[in-house]
Amino acid sequence: MDMQNGTAQKSFLTKVIMISTLGGLLFGYDTGVINGALPYMSDPSQLNLTALGQGMVSASLLLGAALGAVFGGRLSDRHGRRTNIMYLSILFFFATLGCTLAPSMEIMIAARFMLGIAVGGASVTVPSYLAEVSPANQRGGIVTRNELMIVSGQLAAFVINAILGSFMGDYPHVWRYMLVIAALPAICLFIGMFRVPESPRWLVSKDRTNDALGVLRKMRSEGEAQEELMQIETTVLKERGLKKASFKDLSTPWIRRIVLIGIGIAIVQQITGVNSIMYYGTEILKDAGFATQAALIGNIANGVISVLATFVGIWLLGRVGRRPMLITGLIGTTCSLLLIGFMSSMLQGTEILPYIVLSLTVTFLAFQQGAISPVTWLMLSEIFPLRLRGIGMGTTVFFLWMVNFMVGLLFPVLLAGMGLSATFYIFAALGLGAITFVKLCLPETKDLTLEQLEENFRNHGRGPVEEAVQEKPYTAKPAAAPNQTLK
Structure with a gap:
């Protein structure tokens, strides 16, 4: 039974x-x-x-x-x-x-x-x-x-x-x-x-404990359902007593630093130009020399490599540090962009150019989806302590979508006005800036608890500092982030 x-x-x-x-x-x-x-x-x-x-x-x-x-x-x-x-x-x-x-x-x-x-x-x-x-x-x-x-x-x-x-x-x-x-x-x-069913976590937050237990029983054993319900009730109770951060808290240096780093991570993920390929891959291949139907077929390779690389990225997350994984991904994407720009100018009009561009966009996406995108969402879930998570995630995701918007809006204009080569040189230059930001500003978060990360941000590596917030930070595992390669 x-x-x-x-x-x-x-x-x-x-x-x-x-x-x-x-x-x-x-x-x-x-x-x-x-x-x-x-x-x-x-x-x-x-x-x-x-x-x-x-x-x-x-x-x-x-x-x-x-x-x-x-x-x-x-x-x-x-x-x-x-x-x-x-x-x-x-x-x-x-x-x-x-x-x-x-x-x-x-x-x-x-x-x-x-x-x-x-x-x-x-x-x-x-x-x-x-x-x-x-x-x-x-x-x-x-x-x-x-x-x-x-x-x-x-x-x-x-x-x-x-x-x-x-x-x-x-x-x-x-x-x-x-x-x-x-x-x-x-x-x-x-x-x-x-x-x-509805989320048991949300049901408990609305004081519908019996409904939450009924949902858990459909997906857990009786013992597991009872134990998880107690954990959810404890977490919800602590969150209700926790004062949430507001934009006024950005006057505190360590809080401001975390939010700015989060915004930087979001911008880095987008300025690689990944979504110029995901949204305009067919136009890129047409500009390189493919006919429309051939470009549509060739673009399938970009989708296939994105799926395969995502599997690899998920596997790597538990085995490699965040910083080296992100830097490696950025070096790979930046080199791919430089090669697209160089080859587009050197081989313009040749029959081999569209195949070279396709192979380089596939290489680009292997680094992007296998390293940069998984690390982006994971680090955004890790760097914000519980009381900062609402304002932190909301602000950083907003910036991510807005940079995505600017790339989507301007890329066809740049492609039409400057050509394939110059357009990708611009993204390569932005990639160099992203590498610099990661090396100079980004902390390593792998294998650190939320308390350790928060203390590191508070101390700036210089020893204890005065508490910037009144309440003791709540200990929790990093929440699962909305991992949407915005593609």
């Missing part, structure tokens, strides 16, 4: 994970599908997009995502993780239809902005839900499945774009078919969320 119960509980948890991570799949598909839709969408017979128009269509989603990330956490705290994901699935569906049926650039931008709000909300709500329904000893592996679903969604978008481009490339409205496919997982997510 116990074995049967254990199997049923494991099966139920698996169902919960599979359904909720459809939010990550939508995140990935909606950020990746524009890669193949833009060439057709830009045609004079369609939306007639200029280089700036392409940037605005792509980047409007990212601006919406910045807003969605800021308010998504607050709404899920108010209404519940499950309920918020259901609302997001509805927004995903109708915003997708708006993009699909858009008759003009202006309506497309508005619909993409609304779609971005759903993407940003999912980027913070889904990982929180996964972390709160997962057993403690499986939490890391379960939460990182959302990252795998994100890059898998991007890969699915690249593959579908290539298939539709190959078989329907002569049909002027093919881009609408590329976009509307995202409505299917949105429907599945909405229906599926009726079959999964």
Whole structure:
């Protein structure tokens, strides 16, 4: 009987994970599908997009995502993780239809902005839900499945774009078919969320302890459910008595330093130019010399390497220090960018150039997704003590999305005005600045507790300092961060 119960509980948890991570799949598909839709969408017979128009269509989603990330956490705290994901699935569906049926650039931008709000909300709500329904000893592996679903969604978008481009490339409205496919997982997510429970952590925070215990019993043994409920109640009680930080606390040097380092980590992840490849990979390959259909097919390689490298990155996180892993990744991406710039100028117009550019973008993504992106989200979850986590994560994720927005907006303008070579030289220069920042400013966080990290920030390595906050910091393991390669 116990074995049967254990199997049923494991099966139920698996169902919960599979359904909720459809939010990550939508995140990935909606950020990746524009890669193949833009060439057709830009045609004079369609939306007639200029280089700036392409940037605005792509980047409007990212601006919406910045807003969605800021308010998504607050709404899920108010209404519940499950309920918020259901609302997001509805927004995903109708915003997708708006993009699909858009008759003009202006309506497309508005619909993409609304779609971005759903993407940003999912980027913070889904990982929180996964972390709160997962057993403690499986939490890391379960939460990182959302990252795998994100890059898998991007890969699915690249593959579908290539298939539709190959078989329907002569049909002027093919881009609408590329976009509307995202409505299917949105429907599945909405229906599926009726079959999964609310987060037990959220239920306890709303004094619904019996409901929380009922949820835990569906996914844990009786003893494990009772023990975890006690742990949740203790944590919630301590958090209620903990004064949260505000922007006024930034006047305290050590708090300001942590927040600025967090912002720096977020900016470093984006100024590599990763999302110029994830959003405009097809345009990059076309500029290098591929025809549109060949570029769509070649771009699949970028999606495949992103998925494979994410597996490698997850494996490396427990074995390599954060700083050396991040520096190695940045050296690899910067060298790849320099080579793209150099080869584009030296081999311009040759038949071999598009294949060289494709191989270098694949190399770039191997370093980015295998080292930089996993470390980014992990370090953001580690450097903030509990009382700073709300303001710290909110501020850093906002900056991450805004830099992502600027890259998405300006890249096609730079590509059209300066060419492939000069554009990638700019990103290479930014990569050198990122390496310098990591070497000079970034602390190592591996194998350190939150108390040790907080003490290091307070002391600046010079011995004890006067307490900057009144309450004793609460001891906790780093929370699972919303690991959304913003791709």
